[in-house]
Amino acid sequence: MPATQARPEAVDLRSVRPWGLPEDTADALARIAWSTIVEPGDSTAGRLVAMLGASRSLGLVLDTINGRGSSIVRACWDSGEVTGDDLHSLEPSLDAGLARWRPRADRIDVAEVVRAAATVGGALVLPGDPDWPTRFDDLEAHAPLVVWSRGTPLADRSPLVHPPTLAVVGCRANTLAGAEAAAEITSSAADAGCTVVSGGAYGIDAVAHRVAIAAGTPTVAVLAGGIDQLYPTGHVELLRNVSRQGVLLAESPPGTRPTRWRFLARNRLIAALGDAVVVVEAAARSGALNTANHAAQLGRPVLAVPGAFSSPASVGCHRLVADGRAVLAVRPEDPARAAIAAHSGVDRFEDTALTLSGPAEDPEVLRVIDALGRRRATTTIDVARRSGLSVMAATDALALAELQGLVHRRSDGWAAVPPPARRS
Numbered sequence: 001m002p003a004t005q006a007r008p009e010a011v012d013l014r015s016v017r018p019w020g021l022p023e024d025t026a027d028a029l030a031r032i033a034w035s036t037i038v039e040p041g042d043s044t045a046g047r048l049v050a051m052l053g054a055s056r057s058l059g060l061v062l063d064t065i066n067g068r069g070s071s072i073v074r075a076c077w078d079s080g081e082v083t084g085d086d087l088h089s090l091e092p093s094l095d096a097g098l099a100r101w102r103p104r105a106d107r108i109d110v111a112e113v114v115r116a117a118a119t120v121g122g123a124l125v126l127p128g129d130p131d132w133p134t135r136f137d138d139l140e141a142h143a144p145l146v147v148w149s150r151g152t153p154l155a156d157r158s159p160l161v162h163p164p165t166l167a168v169v170g171c172r173a174n175t176l177a178g179a180e181a182a183a184e185i186t187s188s189a190a191d192a193g194c195t196v197v198s199g200g201a202y203g204i205d206a207v208a209h210r211v212a213i214a215a216g217t218p219t220v221a222v223l224a225g226g227i228d229q230l231y232p233t234g235h236v237e238l239l240r241n242v243s244r245q246g247v248l249l250a251e252s253p254p255g256t257r258p259t260r261w262r263f264l265a266r267n268r269l270i271a272a273l274g275d276a277v278v279v280v281e282a283a284a285r286s287g288a289l290n291t292a293n294h295a296a297q298l299g300r301p302v303l304a305v306p307g308a309f310s311s312p313a314s315v316g317c318h319r320l321v322a323d324g325r326a327v328l329a330v331r332p333e334d335p336a337r338a339a340i341a342a343h344s345g346v347d348r349f350e351d352t353a354l355t356l357s358g359p360a361e362d363p364e365v366l367r368v369i370d371a372l373g374r375r376r377a378t379t380t381i382d383v384a385r386r387s388g389l390s391v392m393a394a395t396d397a398l399a400l401a402e403l404q405g406l407v408h409r410r411s412d413g414w415a416a417v418p419p420p421a422r423r424s
Helices: 025-037 043-052 054-065 072-078 084-105 110-119 134-142 176-191 204-215 233-245 260-273 287-297 312-322 334-343 363-371 380-387 391-403
Strands: 123-125 147-151 165-169 195-198 219-222 247-250 276-279 302-304 407-410 413-416
Touching (some): 025 043, 025 054, 025 084, 043 054, 043 084, 110 123, 147 233, 165 287, 165 334, 176 195, 176 204, 176 334, 219 233, 233 247, 276 334, 363 380
Parallel strands (some): 165 195
């Protein structure tokens, strides 16, 4: 009999729940079991758990895999949580899901997972817990079923829940300029009281974690494997330091090795945890861009740090801004301001004092905006004449204002964007 089918008291969760047992132990055990048979972000499993509950859905899946003929589709219909169209789309994904889950279904050992987590001081965090990051709920069917934490007791400081959170991401092969930018951004975030989230990787991630640790601010490293798999191996000591001051977080059960696809799946958690996300450096094909795309889909503010035209490490950042998926980070404090504004529920940065280096902070941007006509577009040369700036300075200021969503270019010149239409 699989461990999940045993009596709830057969598995002792106290070793991974120092603050108390869950209200529904059977649900907790089923969620752990689910996490051993599915890969992170499995939306079919997420939908089943949402519709039927973790324990019932797991039982139906195991019955079906073992040929006992329970009707999962019928149970979903009876739950009242699906429409006919939902059911029609669920059936093929359910067949594919069962095929994915079958090879692992006879290897469920919840007791061993709990023992492995307890060995490294891991803690089980469940949806509904006071310290469950409710930002994960924005992932809907792709949300983690459980997460494992390692580090600062959540009841003490709860860096996953309370402070504004800034996700700092970037490439592994960073430049010196990128490292300096990441350090300044993280230092500003620490000064502003933000928790710093990253992925524990080489490069920009490491800079963000190290600066946060040095500044004494909480930091969270989201791992691509189990909570007992400190990877990369060159960062074992860094990750231990993160756990002493903040939290290591993983959705895969202990013993799970990091893989390429798990790194990509992990990125959605970094994006969800952040009130805002800043991409410091990213090549044309970069995991940091994957994180930025997840953040944009979740409605999180995304910022990108500009770099040299000739730097391959900045190609991705420039593309994010050019495509309208990110706002330019003009100053080191901009990302923290964005996170604080989002955490406070502010829809537009310009509605608060937490403006992203807006015109009031940049006198040349203010001058070119004031120089624009109220009814007609204004050419760059006319903007230069009216503002008293050189053509080059006016061009630069207009470009900056455009990136901030304050002006837009028309075929006949430049025009101001009315405040309600400005990019948030």
